[in-house]
Amino acid sequence: MIAELGQFALILAFVVALFQSVAIFAGLRTGDAVVHGFARTGAIAQFVLVLAAFACLTALFAMSDFTALVVAENSHTDKPFLYKLTGVWGNHEGSMLLWVLILTAYTAALAWSAKPVEARLISLTFAVQSLITAAFTAFLLFTSNPFARLWPGPENGQDLNPLLQDPGLASHPPMLYAGYVGFSITFSFALAALIDGRVDARWARIVRPWALAAWTFLTIGIALGASWAYYELGWGGWWAWDPVENASLMPWLAGTAFIHSLRVMEKRDTLKAWSILLALLTFALSMAGTFLVRSGVLTSVHAFAVDPERGVFILAILIALIGGSLLIYGLRAGLLKPTGVFSAISRESTLLINNLVLVVACGLVFFGTFYPLFITTVSDETVTIGAPFYNNTFNPFIGALLVLVPISGLLAWKRGRLMPVLKDLAPAAIAALAGGLAAFWIADRGLLAGALGTALAIWIALGVLIDLAKRFKLFQIEFKASLARAARLPLGIWGMAVAHFGVAVVVFAITGVSAWKQETSAFLMPGQHLDIRQLTLTLDDVEQIEGPNYVAERGYLTARRDQQVVSNLTAERRLYPVRGMATTESAIHARLTGDIYVTIGQPNPDRGWPVFVYIYPFAIWLWIGSGILGLGGLLSISDRGRRALAVRKQPREAQARPEPAE
Missing domain, CATH: 2.40.128 (Lipocalin)
Structure with missing residues (x-):
């Protein structure tokens, strides 16, 4: 009976999501103001229904009901209770149900937090989110039913993969999915803005907290996965450039570029089309990762699906959603005219370089991940792309990018001067050189990588501290006054500084683990x-x-x-x-x-x-640095001043033509 209730809740969620999406698009076309209120209610209803389905599946695992096929294949009477619960998402069907649950949770969070401003944009965002929900609930119902029955049920189950019977599994997949799926909100906002035909700095302020939330969850999820691999797989490796690991890295790289491009949009009202494209591509890469893991093309401890029908269904969703969104982008991107300008020497320029390098690095990972799969598909050859490829291509790109981090933080917006910045950073450069030479001399004179990594970590860390010291006017005014300036510093600035300092710590840890083990x-x-x-x-x-x-x-x-x-x-x-x-x-x-x-x-x-x-x-320090990175994201999300600005600053067009109330 519990399985049937879960099945019914999932069917209702599919119907509500599909109806809501169609109704919103139709209502906005006719100008029906009732649509906005229905959008909010429908979003919450979807979440409640999928949550009920997930609770039913959890109950089946907790009770070891082996008449449920997914329980029989992934649980056992003697399995510890914790792993009975984590086994809910330790399989294909359950993990996809978790995916949909998090998707509807984001939509419900938007319904709960959205202000009565930009009602049309928010409603369009609900419509796109509901369309994604309908697609993935259909995938569950038609190819990956978590409530399929097995009659008669076996006396016992086949147990969960032993590698997944670990406390890390309780937090790693939910965190990772919260990152993957979180970018669906920014995708939906981007598509809604394209349909509405208006993208401006205020749109960037509305979207940025959602992008930061997804990025923070994804950062923590990747770190938890790396720590799980470190202590569970038995050889001390925390990153092996496995295709499934790469599937999480690609949206993280694109998401990092997206967050920085949104900052430029906020300040200069430029990079509009580029930011929209990054929003679409980041979620596209999240979807590609889902396809990679769930299609059956990979054999991995992370990959659960082996049925080609599932892969075809996900590929169809991927083509429809991403292909359709890129088509709309191609038709509407020409309308997104930038209004802001900036000089070649400015913070905007360094952030643009940041974006370009991150996108190229993401492209390298994409090539290294999918090229061997493509060759295997079209021929009998087997191609392997491993760590040497990434060490020789990806690492130099990212290393060069990280050199710019302190410089970018000190450059002025719109028009900056390079020489004063380099003068301010001279102590960091001297310390980095000294630290690199010391590492080269003491640790291992045959490993230049260890010296370069140490120097880079010191350069970033001290650059961040110098940036903060200038903002506090440390040693320029009384210490008490500097503390007062620090207390008034926006949380967004603190978040940026903490995250960049976390990058320095991670770089130092990677150097130690890789070069001196x-x-x-x-x-x-x-x-x-x-x-x-x-x-x-x-x-x-x-x-x-x-x-x-x-x-x-x-x-x-x-x-x-x-x-x-x-x-x-x-x-x-x-x-x-x-x-x-x-x-x-x-x-x-x-x-x-x-x-x-x-x-x-x-x-x-x-x-x-x-x-x-x-x-x-x-x-x-890998885990400490990752925690600092996550803390930086949380601080940036908590920047209430920027969010309040997004609500207060209504465009003149909206004042002249009030939107219907939600």
């Missing part, structure tokens, strides 16, 4: 040890244990330096009998200076257990 391995019997970087690791004991739905060999190790205990470590090798899969549970001793990372493998009767030891310098 060390690893070794050996077969050990209990009581034996191995040495790595002034550390001695001893395998103290190995015991057999039994978990709720697995059996494991648990190894106890002690790390010592100069006979002093540094850490006691516990690593496991688990076997999940139902799936017949083995996993590695790493032991990590996290320190600010670096992680000690240990795993054990399948034993050899004569030689003992293979013990793998890695030293990852500054690895913990």
Whole structure:
């Protein structure tokens, strides 16, 4: 009965979304003012109905109802309750239902927060959002029904993929989807503006908080996924340029460019057509990532779908939504005339360079991700594009871009002067050079990348601090007055500074983890040890244990330096009998200076257990830096002054021709 209720709620959500979209477009054409109120009500109704369907699916997993096909294929009676719940989205059908739930949640949030200004623009945005919701609920109902029944139900299920039975799964997919799907709102706003024929600085102020929210969620989601890979996959890798990883990176890069272009629109009322195009492309890349994971063209721990019919359906949605939006863009973009101007030396120019480099970098990732798939599709050849390609193409582009970050922050809007900015940044340049040389001398003289990464991180971090010091007039006026200026600084400025400082921390961490890591391995019997970087690791004991739905060999190790205990470590090798899969549970001793990372493998009767030891310098700063990045996004979203300005500044056209009330 619960499955049937969920199915019915999903059908109703599809009907409401489709009817709402058609009704809004028809009502706006005839000028019916009732449409605006219906748009808000329909958006909330969609969210309530999809939430009810999701609650029904969650109940089926919680009760281990194996008459539901998706539960039988992805759960087990003995599975811990937490993983029964996270198993709701640890499969294709459930993850797509979560996708639609977040989509309707954004639409409901817009209905709740939208002010009675620009009623036509908001209603058009609801219409586009509802069209997207209708498309994806149709996808669920016709090709990926999460409430399909299995009669008779088996006595037990097939269990969830052991790699997904991890606490990180409770937060990583929802956060990632909140980022992916969040860009649907900016997509809908862009398409609504094209249809309405009006894009201006005020539109940018309305849209920017939604873009920032999606970008922040996506940033945190990517970081959570990287941390999951780091400790769960057993080899310490946090990023492998896997196509599914790239699927999340591409909209992040495009979204970063979009946020910066919106800032230029706010200040100079220019880059209109470019900003609209970025809004469309960012969500297009999110959709492309959905196609990549759900179409069955990839085999990955992230990829659930194997039915080509699903891939064809998603491809049809992708072509219809993105192709249709680009067609409208082609027809209407010529009407978006910029009014603002700026000189070649200005903050606008550096932000434009920022956009161009990010788009090129995104294009490189797109090529590296889809080209091998294209070659495999049209021929019998297999092409692999791995880390060397990205290291030689993507990294130099991004590195050059990051050099501009402090310069851009100090340049004036519209018309700036470069020499005073470079003079202000001279201390940062000197410190960066000194830090790079020190890293080259102390860490590893054969690794230029480590020196360059260190110098770049110092350059960005000190550049951000110098920018803030100038805004506070630090050391130019009394310290108390500087504190007062800091307190009055808009949250948007704080958000920018914090996010850029987070970039510096992440760059420094990536440099340490990539350039200076060390690893070794050996077969050990209990009581034996191995040495790595002034550390001695001893395998103290190995015991057999039994978990709720697995059996494991648990190894106890002690790390010592100069006979002093540094850490006691516990690593496991688990076997999940139902799936017949083995996993590695790493032991990590996290320190600010670096992680000690240990795993054990399948034993050899004569030689003992293979013990793998890695030293990852500054690895913990990856997660700290990502958190700082996310905090920067949250601070920018909280900038009430900019949002209030968007509401107060009504265009003269709207004053002359009042819109119908919502």
